[in-house]
Structures are given as structure tokens and as C-alpha cells.
Amino acid sequence: MAEFKGLSVSFAVKQKQDVQKQLFWPNLKNGPFNKLEDPVCCVKYCQSVPNFAVASGFQVEIRDPSANNAVVKNFHRFKSPVRSIAYRGLGSGLIAVGETNGHLSVHSVAMRTELRHMTAHTAAVTGLAFLAGVVGGGSTLSAAPKLASCAEDGRCLLWDVSDPQGQPLMEFDLSSASSSTSVSAPPADATAAAMDKATALDASQTDCNLLACGMINGRAYLLDSRQPRPALVLSHEHPVTCVRLAPGDNALYVAGDCWVRALSLHQGGRQIAAYRRHHKHVTDLAVGRGALLSCGLDGLVKVTDLLTYEEVQKYEYPNCGLLSMALSPGEADCLVLGTNDRWLLTRRYESPAAAAEAAEAAKSMSAAMKDPYLKAVKAYQVMPARPEDVVAPGPGRSRRPRQQLDQLDRLLKKFRHSDALSHVISKGQLKRKPQQAAAAMRELARRGALATALAGRPDVHVAALLKFVLHSLGNQDMAEDALPLASDLIEIYAAPRELRARPGIRPLFERLRALLAREIELGKQSAMCLGRVGLLLDTSAAAGGLAGSGGAAL
Incomplete structure (x- = not known):
């Protein structure tokens, strides 16, 4: 998104900048x-x-x-x-x-x-x-x-x-009008x-x-x-x-x-x-x-x-x-x-060298602080297993492999929210696995990090997310997870200045606006229908109560 004119930089200065970027800021x-x-x-x-x-x-x-x-x-x-x-x-x-x-x-x-x-x-x-x-x-x-x-x-x-x-x-x-240098009074x-x-x-x-x-x-x-x-x-x-x-x-x-x-x-x-x-x-x-x-x-x-x-x-x-x-x-x-x-x-x-030295010093100190007596007691307490207790892994008793976390769960565990959203978009989960993508959006919204993860996205990512929202709003199971995503996308990227800078995503936002307007209208109609049905039920219940009281009086 940056608009700049290239600068002529010598190789030595550029190499020094690359070293600083690679070593210092991370x-x-x-x-x-x-x-x-x-x-x-x-x-x-x-x-x-x-x-x-x-x-x-x-x-x-x-x-x-x-x-x-x-x-x-x-x-x-x-x-x-x-x-x-x-x-x-x-x-x-x-x-x-x-x-x-x-x-x-x-x-x-x-x-x-x-x-x-x-x-x-x-x-x-x-x-x-x-x-x-x-x-x-x-x-x-x-x-x-x-x-x-x-x-x-x-x-x-x-x-x-x-x-x-x-x-x-x-x-x-x-x-722009006055050139006075007086400091005796504020602007009138x-x-x-x-x-x-x-x-x-x-x-x-x-x-x-x-x-x-x-x-x-x-x-x-x-x-x-x-x-x-x-x-x-x-x-x-x-x-x-x-x-x-x-x-x-x-x-x-x-x-x-x-x-x-x-x-x-x-x-x-x-x-x-x-x-x-x-x-x-x-x-x-x-x-x-x-x-x-x-x-x-x-x-x-x-x-x-x-x-x-x-x-x-x-x-x-x-x-x-x-x-x-x-x-x-x-x-x-x-x-x-x-x-x-x-x-x-x-x-x-x-x-990195100081971090490695500190880790090595901590490791050596931990090893030096271990008590030999505790080592001997621990070795004495660990008794060998009896032969009859050992179960040989047969065809039906193969050892269960340790389940590994997938890449998305590892990124979320490390609180790398932007990388987690990039992983969902780059792996095509928005199209091939929309349920998993909706679950990831729900987790980011629960942590309050969805807006932060959405910021600074290129047009390709924004278009993919908008298409996912348009598809999910029509699905009853995923509409609840798509609404926070739609709200954050509109807040971040739907400003007039932002749309002028990104003409490729303007039609998708227009479709989203029309779809949300239609959903709002349907919600209003559903609320009116529910109100009328409730009124009819209350009227019939009141009429039944009056008839019951009249029969009891007779």
C-alpha cells in the first residue's frame, strides 16, 4: 500500500540495514x-x-x-x-x-x-x-x-x-491571515x-x-x-x-x-x-x-x-x-x-549469542544443583517390571502414536493471531473446509484478536474473506460466526478512502451491503410475524379462559 519513490542506496548501507532487520528487531x-x-x-x-x-x-x-x-x-x-x-x-x-x-x-x-x-x-x-x-x-x-x-x-x-x-x-x-507576534490574548x-x-x-x-x-x-x-x-x-x-x-x-x-x-x-x-x-x-x-x-x-x-x-x-x-x-x-x-x-x-x-550463553549457564547450574543422594533414591524407587506385566505389542495392540497439534493450533497456542489467519487463508480452508475456518474465526473473536489479525491485509486476502462471509451468511450453521468477521471487515476496509485505494474489493462490499440489508429486512418481517402469532396465541388463551370461567359459573 506504500506509495514511494525508489532511492539509490549503496550496497554497503543496504547490507547493514538487512543485518539490522534480521538480527535486531526480531x-x-x-x-x-x-x-x-x-x-x-x-x-x-x-x-x-x-x-x-x-x-x-x-x-x-x-x-x-x-x-x-x-x-x-x-x-x-x-x-x-x-x-x-x-x-x-x-x-x-x-x-x-x-x-x-x-x-x-x-x-x-x-x-x-x-x-x-x-x-x-x-x-x-x-x-x-x-x-x-x-x-x-x-x-x-x-x-x-x-x-x-x-x-x-x-x-x-x-x-x-x-x-x-x-x-x-x-x-x-x-x-494564514495574521502575522502578529503578540502573545497577550488567545484567538478571538x-x-x-x-x-x-x-x-x-x-x-x-x-x-x-x-x-x-x-x-x-x-x-x-x-x-x-x-x-x-x-x-x-x-x-x-x-x-x-x-x-x-x-x-x-x-x-x-x-x-x-x-x-x-x-x-x-x-x-x-x-x-x-x-x-x-x-x-x-x-x-x-x-x-x-x-x-x-x-x-x-x-x-x-x-x-x-x-x-x-x-x-x-x-x-x-x-x-x-x-x-x-x-x-x-x-x-x-x-x-x-x-x-x-x-x-x-x-x-x-x-x-542470540547472549541468549544461548544464558540458556547454557542455566542448564549447567541446574545440573550442578542436582543432589546425588536424590538421584540414588530415585533410581532405587524405580523397580523393574515383572515379565508377566509386560504386554508385547501384537497386531491388535500397536502403541498409539502421540497426537500432534496441527499448524493452526500451534499458531493459536503461541498467540500468533495474524499468522493463524494467514494460514487459514493460504491453505484454502475458506473454500475447502469452511467449518474449520468458521471455528478459527470464532476462536479469534473470542480472544478479541480478530480485528488485529485482519489489519493490513492485501486485496487478495480481503477478497477471499469477503467471499467467505457472503457464502457463510446464507448458511444457518455458520452465520453466527460470520457476523463478527463481516463487522470488522466493514469497519477496517469499507471507508470511502480505503475503497478508492482498493477498487478490486468494492463490488464485494456492495454485495455484502445488499445481503446485510436483505437479512435485516427479513429479520424485521420475521419479528412482525412472530409478534402477530404471539398476539393470536394470547387472544385465544384469553378467550379459552373466559369460556372456562363461564362454564364453571353455569
Whole structure:
């Protein structure tokens, strides 16, 4: 589904990317997980310290991934729920916190004290970012970088955190009509402000003046801290939920709705790629090791190669929605995820050699810990069988072979739901064994993983599933299992934009729509008939009761 223009890549770079795809991403294994008190709305890594900050409810925590995500610092005296954070600094360190009431504060990580408190925003602060620059050490703010903030009031402000007055330096002009840099009042038109909410913000890691801001109206702005006017205005066609600048500042990645777009900044915002691999809203993006990671409310993390824009890895978290994500900087070896059901999840890289050494060490330790006395007792307790108890396997007494699970059951046992559905489609079970296919759909629906398994399917798979639904809805035994499948297919692939991108499946959806309309009409007629029959039965029963009472009276 990706639309991109091929790039000329040298063989050495391509070979390095292939090695990373084969060795790194498949070996990013599940690590420690923690249950918090509220949904994890934001996760941010520090660029210079191997710690990450977590925003959940009314508190912000600094956690150490090397100590099983132990809490290092805790900030919890906020008047409203925390919406966004920014973490930066050596020495004492600085952390900026944005609340849903529009308040913005800067804290010292070492002293756990509030250094600045700003109230220029009038709505929830949705994005914060420290601009690249000299990082402040100790407890002073004289060398601290500038801070940018965006909020749902439609404003993007630039702050000097060393200014004790707490007033913004500049307001970026995100409207097409006005060029004023005044920050004294919010936009006058409430309707325009509601349509122009700022929803995402990111700062360059190398350029101390470069910013990117995303809006709910589908626009993304490239900003320069030296001027209020945007340097570049880009379009995403969907409400923007996340923006990320490439490490070399040559591209901007924008996420909104179910789509992710890559835009070239060296060519005036030309679209490099656009793909839809989630069936629910994409909530966050991360860039590292030559790949772009996206997470969404469908519980999926998709890893996309930045050279070919093809999917190289997928991580599944069924029955939960992912709200935030952060990848450790540098040689990224840790991925942190926050969910809407209050879980903080981590994944860590485990090299195959280290895994083999750990398994061998555990095996040798287990063998060394065995007690020789217990071995002798166990050997003494196992008595040889008597000859008369031994039954020779004759023609009618052949030993029953151990029953092996088939491929579908093995995939379901390992919770590989997408691979299980692919197995059902590729083996032709939708046509040759529809009862088994219906049983597989019923099991996926029972686990709540049917929608996740259906996401990102090619047209051939979608067409095969639609034909199976059309055949099953007419069968009384399989109609109950086909209805959840039909509902998920319509929700994921029947949107007008999706049908325009997939013209081959449009006739099948029209047939499905007509069939469902006919079934609904038949259901209405059946309900009316049942109601009339029930009315007749009640009337006859009442008449019989009256006749019986009259005979008794006579």
C-alpha cells in the first residue's frame, strides 16, 4: 500500500540495514512491565541520561530501565492531569510538564523543585520540546536550552526557561491571515480555535532553531525559532496526532488517523511515502536504527524500514490500546510503551549469542544443583517390571502414536493471531473446509484478536474473506460466526478512502451491503410475524379462559 519513490542506496548501507532487520528487531524481547494508577499518556527518553520519564494521571515519574524500571524521582503536585512532558539535561536535569488546564512548569530533576511556572496557554498543553543546544548542568538555568510548547488553544509558544518573569519570547503564527507576534490574548474566534488545535510538537536533535508542529486541521508546520512565520506548511489530510523529525532533519514523519506519511524537507515537503498499516488511530512515532516505529489504539507496533518503507517487524499487544512510545537514543536497545489500561511495557534487545550463553549457564547450574543422594533414591524407587506385566505389542495392540497439534493450533497456542489467519487463508480452508475456518474465526473473536489479525491485509486476502462471509451468511450453521468477521471487515476496509485505494474489493462490499440489508429486512418481517402469532396465541388463551370461567359459573 506504500506509495514511494525508489532511492539509490549503496550496497554497503543496504547490507547493514538487512543485518539490522534480521538480527535486531526480531530479538527485541519483552522486558519488565509495571501497572500504574492511570493511563500512560506520555513517555519520553532523555538524550544524555539512560532514564525515561513517564506521565500518568496527576504524576510524573523518572524511571531507570537498567533496574527493572525502578522509580528514581517522582513529581506529583499538579492541579490537573498531566498531558505532555519534555525531559532534557545533564547534572541536575530539567523536566517540563504540561497540564490539561493549560499550565506549564519546569522542574529540577535532582532537587525535585519547581523552577518556573507559566500560564500563557488557556487549554491543555499537548506538546513540549526542548530545543537542541547547550544543556544546563548543576542547578542553574543560565545555559538551559529554549523550550517550545503547543496547546489546544491553537498557539505554539517559545520560552526562555532562564527568564524569571515566565513570559514567552515569541508566538509562532500558525494562521494564514495574521502575522502578529503578540502573545497577550488567545484567538478571538472560538470556532476557529477549535478547528486549529495544536496536537503535536517535536524539536530537532541537531539544529537549535528547528521545530515541527501538527494541527487538528491536518496541517503540519516546520518552524524556525528566529522568525514567527512558518518556514514550511505541509498537509496530511487527517487530524495530526504525532510529528517526528528525522535524525538528519531531511524528512518529517507525520501520523494522523490510520495513516503515516514521510515528507521530504529538502524538496519542499514532497511526499516520499504514505502507508496505512493500522486499523485504528496512530498515537505515536519513534525513529531509530534506520526504522520508523508507529503504535496505535489497535495494540500494534509496526516497524518500517526507512530505505524501502516496507514493514520489517510487528509487535502485538491484544486487548489494549497504545498511547505513547519512546525508543532509547543512540544505539537504541530499549523500547518503552504506555497503554490506555495503565500498563507500562518495555522491550529490550537480547543478542542470540547472549541468549544461548544464558540458556547454557542455566542448564549447567541446574545440573550442578542436582543432589546425588536424590538421584540414588530415585533410581532405587524405580523397580523393574515383572515379565508377566509386560504386554508385547501384537497386531491388535500397536502403541498409539502421540497426537500432534496441527499448524493452526500451534499458531493459536503461541498467540500468533495474524499468522493463524494467514494460514487459514493460504491453505484454502475458506473454500475447502469452511467449518474449520468458521471455528478459527470464532476462536479469534473470542480472544478479541480478530480485528488485529485482519489489519493490513492485501486485496487478495480481503477478497477471499469477503467471499467467505457472503457464502457463510446464507448458511444457518455458520452465520453466527460470520457476523463478527463481516463487522470488522466493514469497519477496517469499507471507508470511502480505503475503497478508492482498493477498487478490486468494492463490488464485494456492495454485495455484502445488499445481503446485510436483505437479512435485516427479513429479520424485521420475521419479528412482525412472530409478534402477530404471539398476539393470536394470547387472544385465544384469553378467550379459552373466559369460556372456562363461564362454564364453571353455569
